[in-house]
Amino acid sequence: MPPANRSSRTGSTTHPGRLLLIMALITAAVAAWALWPGQDNAVRLGLDLRGGTQVILQPKAVQEGASITDDQLAQTVQIIRQRVDGVGVAEAEVTVQGSGDGAAIIVSVPDVSQERLVELVGRTALLDFRPVWSISGPAPETLDDTSVAPAPAGDDTATSAQIVQAADNTPEFQAEVAALDCLDPVNQAGGSPDDPQLWLGTCDADGAAKYSLQPAFIQGTNVTDAVAQLPQQGVGGWVVSLTFDSDGARALAESSQELYALPDCTPGGAAPCNAFAIVLDGVVVSAPRFNEPIIGGQAQIEGDFTAQEAQDLANVLSYGALPVNLEVVEVTSVSPTIGGDQLRAGLIAGAIGFVLIVVFLLVYYRVMGIVAVASLVLAGGLTYLGFIALGKTIGFTLTLAGVAGAIVSIGLTADSFIIYFERIRDALRDGKTMRSAAEVGWVATRRTILAADFVTLLAAVVLYIVSVGNVRGFAFTLGLITLIDLLVAFLFTYPVTVLLCRASWMQRGSWLSGLRAVKRGEGTDDAPARDDHETAEVKS
């Protein structure tokens, strides 16, 4: 805040007004960006501050030794997002950090129970096709008509389902299958990926039947394409067309010839029988029978689907074709109470700390302390607006780690003007006038701030690129805050100080100035200080 009686002398080497104008424009732009009406104008809080659940998933290639491509990652994120959004979870965030085999997928949702989220995203969507050995319950759907059982995407609240697996069709296996309760919604939900090499006893997705299934003959990775479409002849409802790769086509040809020869499946009927089950994460999504042997690697599943049902089934088949297993590596669930407590404590502590700093700066630097406090407030305001703006544009969320970065920023910002003020004092001690001390001091300060902030920026960038999770959030905040520190130092603290130092009452050396350190000339005893050996010799 420039004093009213500031000197009107001209001829300065800098144009403080111009710098301040730039600062004002930047601040206005950020504020407009952050506070544009009609949008959600609040800092987006991470779940550790507002409560919620976060799951970190690590994708693992299904085939050993294979790497994970960015495409696969993007697809996986897309699928998880669909699943989470599909159940109406507001403000879900699904992000990928890192790339390739080292990638992590982070899913955060507020106000959703842990079980629900893990159930939704932890489902690995492993898909396989198994010949049906026997079923109990209603008859399976056929390729022509009858019942339809597309898997609705994530429509339940259950935990992982029970399945029965065995190496062979032993009596124990049969007994266990017989004991399986398919009326329990938990067991209809899937979420227990099956081993394709083993026999499987499981339920279907709507609990209408129980299946005893042989080891898989085709795996999801053999499906190259699955689309929902209307049949070309225009008869009947929507169908799902499947295309298989060469391995899949061969296996399909073999199995369809064998199965086609068998009697149709009925509850409690013949075993083995003519149907194959499409198994997603251990639950039967659909169990069509073969109307004919399928030789060309192209198949159609018919069944009076609506467009939506056909699309869902096609999606499930495509999802299952993803060659990525998801491993749940971390589940964090923060109750809103505790999250809120942390935030409140952080704010209280921040307020107390800020008041203490203001007192300290005003006592120590007096009028210059006002510049210091104003710099801090400006940096704080810009940081706050920056958080909002970045929340809108790149989904930045403030976590506790970010709060840590913000706390450190107080030190960084303070250091910039403390270095500057001390440099001005040094220049005054060397006998400079107040006016030129502000300039001379700045030259030295600028170099120091640039070098030191560069180191901090380097740390932020490296951490952001290499690390995952919380550390990344911290690195981002630290980098942002360092940039703001530079802006404030160059475009606010410096020009304001220069303007102040031109004020005549400051130059008279009022105790208020906070820079009274040396009485320059004016007949005081201290005048010779400038001749002291140090400056004279070392600097020459």
Added chain:
Amino acid sequence: MSRRLSLGDRLYRGESGIDFIGRRRTWFIISGVLILISLGALGLRGLNLGIEFQGGAVFSVPNATCSVPDARDAASTATGADVIVTETGAGIIRVQTPPVDPAQSLEISKVLADTCGVAATDITTQVVGPTWGAEITAKGIQALVVFLVLVTIFLAIYFEWRFAVAALIALAHDIILTVGIYAVSGLQVTPATLIGFLTILGYSLYDTVVVFDKVKEETKGITAQSVMSYPEAANRAVNQVLVRSINTSITSLLPVVAIIVVGAGLLGAGTLLDLAVALAVGMLAGVYSSIFIATPVAVVLKMRQPDIKALDNRVAARRGGSGRRAAESQEAAAAAVGVADVPAGPERQQPKRQPRSKRGKK
């Protein structure tokens, strides 16, 4: 208007000051002992690693009505394993178990909710797979190495390799001391602590750069004269930057201390508190090491440089002529207490010092 010169003035002129460089042996011994204690504690006690690093689950039950033994019984029955149950501040019961799968974690959560009379959704849980911690740690170390290589290159270019080495030594010093405090106190190392460590890394280097920049400035062109030795000039620089270091430390530490006080009072153990403790320890170590370790080490390295050696010998020879501390070698010149005690040469205007006596009267 007071005639008394402020501390800052006297430090600037070298009229008072601490002999940071000359008494470096003292600081090195102090830091050496602290480092030995830290490494010893690390070796003997190890670190109390949070579940994030070894896998496991933590359940925090707020407003619990159950006792610690109740919670322990309930949780061990549910997991079939030993669990660690502690009561932290603000009536939060914290249950730590070995690695569990998500289904088990739900079960434990429900059992604890029943036992302690709270809603299951109020319980904060964290389940971490056993290998995940190793992976984030590996990534952290990878980041650290990349960063250190880059920052060393930067420091070597901006200053010179001797300063880069000294900065790295000071950095290692800070990290060892901070880790040591965690080993000695048994405070739990959590990801928040890790972030604290990384912050310290940045802060320590930042602070070192600020101090070195002043040293660089004060010793610019120093070989062109023969009045002041390199260690003296460096010492003067450190004393000049002292006020800044103290002020910056105060402003940096105030909010951190506020968090520790508020956090300990309101929250008990929590992420924020973990972080604040790590930051406070590291900031202090960072400021201390820039002055007491980084600069003296840089000076020791510089003193081996031929032209600096020649300068220091010249200065010592001059002083030898004046009879003061004659017997002392270059090493002793370095140890001269403060610039003020060193005769600065014929052009020094001693009489002008007179006003100092007035200061005594106040």
